Structure formats: C-alpha cells, structure tokens
Amino acid sequence: QKEVEQDPGPLSVPEGAIVSLNCTYSNSAFQYFMWYRQYSRKGPELLMYTYSSGNKEDGRFTAQVDKSSKYISLFIRDSQPSDSATYLCAMGLGNEKLTFGTGTRLTIIP
Amino acid sequence: DVKVTQSSRYLVKRTGEKVFLECVQDMDHENMFWYRQDPGLGLRLIYFSYDVKMKEKGDIPEGYSVSREKKERFSLILESASTNQTSMYLCASSPFKSRKYFGPGTRLTVT
Numbered sequence: 001q002k003e004v005e006q007d008p009g010p011l012s013v014p015e016g017a018i019v020s021l022n023c024t025y026s027n028s029a030f031q032y033f034m035w036y037r038q039y040s041r042k043g044p045e046l047l048m049y050t051y052s053s054g055n056k057e058d059g060r061f062t063a064q065v066d067k068s069s070k071y072i073s074l075f076i077r078d079s080q081p082s083d084s085a086t087y088l089c090a091m092g093l094g095n096e097k098l099t100f101g102t103g104t105r106l107t108i109i110p
Numbered sequence: 111d112v113k114v115t116q117s118s119r120y121l122v123k124r125t126g127e128k129v130f131l132e133c134v135q136d137m138d139h140e141n142m143f144w145y146r147q148d149p150g151l152g153l154r155l156i157y158f159s160y161d162v163k164m165k166e167k168g169d170i171p172e173g174y175s176v177s178r179e180k181k182e183r184f185s186l187i188l189e190s191a192s193t194n195q196t197s198m199y200l201c202a203s204s205p206f207k208s209r210k211y212f213g214p215g216t217r218l219t220v221t
Binding site for chain 2: 008032034036041043044045046088090096098100102103
C-alpha cells in the first residue's frame with residue numbers, strides 16, 4: 001500500500017462546476033498538507049498549505065484536512081478552463097521530506 | 111516572487127555520459143532539493159541539502175551525486191547516464207520546513 005493514494009483521473013468537468021480532488025494517507029504522523037498545481041511541461045506550483053485539521057480558504061480554492069480519517073481534499077469553486085492542470089497532494093512530517101501523491105489530471109471544459 | 115531556475119528545459123544525452131543539471135534560487139533559501147517525476151510514480155526525492163557543502167540522501171540516490179558550493183546553487187550529477195534515468199528532473203528550494211518552491215523542470219532523455 002502506498003503511503004499516499006490519489007486518484008489519477010483524468011477528471012473532466014464543465015466550466016463553472018465545483019471540483020473535488022482527494023487524497024488518502026496511511027501515516028498518522030504527517031503534520032503538513034499541501035496542494036500543488038502543475039501545468040503541462042512546467043514545475044509544480046504551491047497552491048495551498050495547511051498544518052491542521054479543518055478548512056482553509058483562498059479565493060476559489062478550499063483545502064480540507066481530516067486527520068481522524070486521514071483524508072485531505074481540495075475544492076475548486078466556479079472552475080475555469082485555466083484550472084486545467086495536474087493537481088498533486090503532498091504531506092510532510094515536519095522534517096524536509098515530503099511524500100507526494102501521483103497527481104490527478106483535471107480538465108475544465110468550456 | 112520566489113524564483114527557481116534550471117539550466118536546461120530539455121536535454122538529450124547518450125548512455126555513459128556524465129550529466130550536470132544546475133539549479134539556482136534567488137531567495138536566500140537554506141534548503142534545496144532534487145526530485146525526479148515519472149508517470150504513475152509521482153515525485154521522488156533524490157538528494158537534498160540544508161546548507162552549503164551539506165547533502166543528504168533522499169529515497170532514490172543511486173546513480174546520482176550532488177554539489178552545493180554556494181547557497182544559491184545546487185547541482186545534480188549523473189555520473190554515468192543510463193536509459194532508466196530518462197525522466198523529468200525538478201529542483202526545489204525551501205525557506206523553512208516543507209513549503210517548497212519548484213523550478214520549471216528539465217526533461218532528460220538518455221539514449
């Protein structure tokens with residue numbers, strides 16, 4: 001079993017829809033949780049960063065962490081074609097090592 | 111804005127060649143990292159560095175070495191390139207624990 005599981009997709013939704021992306025993990029010691037967005041042929045870009053259970057909102061993006069269920073989510077409201085990318089979840093122990101999910105490829109259809 | 115740059119976007123090398131990948135960051139970050147990214151495997155940590163002249167092995171260091179002579183520059187070296195090292199290589203830097211900023215990546219093909 002992988003330490004971090006992420007559905008690879010691909011996921012296609014119409015413009016304006018709410019998108020839900022999810023990761024599950026097995027290591028209860030993870031303290032930091034991140035979402036990265038990666039456009040084709042580019043490096044990952046940090047989107048959301050949180051270190052506690054609950055919700056964190058930034059514009060159209062909401063990151064949710066449920067440590068009791070070992071489950072994190074990223075919600076995108078009013079999705080736009082520019083949101084089409086691969087989304088990577090990542091988790092850290094508090095040292096410098098991060099464990100990444102394999103990424104979910106998202107396409108927003110105009 | 112944090113800027114992490116990598117010396118090449120695309121590179122084609124022959125088996126057995128010595129390959130140098132360079133990474134430079136302009137934000138005075140202490141920590142720098144090299145990852146490789148492969149379909150279905152995600153990002154895997156090769157090496158990282160906490161400070162100048164310091165290095166730590168990541169999860170897949172075999173076949174690679176690194177050099178950090180200056181704080182802003184972190185080099186990845188493939189001593190003798192092999193076809194299984196064909197991959198996307200990503201450099202990252204970090205000002206504190208876990209929050210990493212990535213460069214654009216180098217797509218390396220070894221033939």
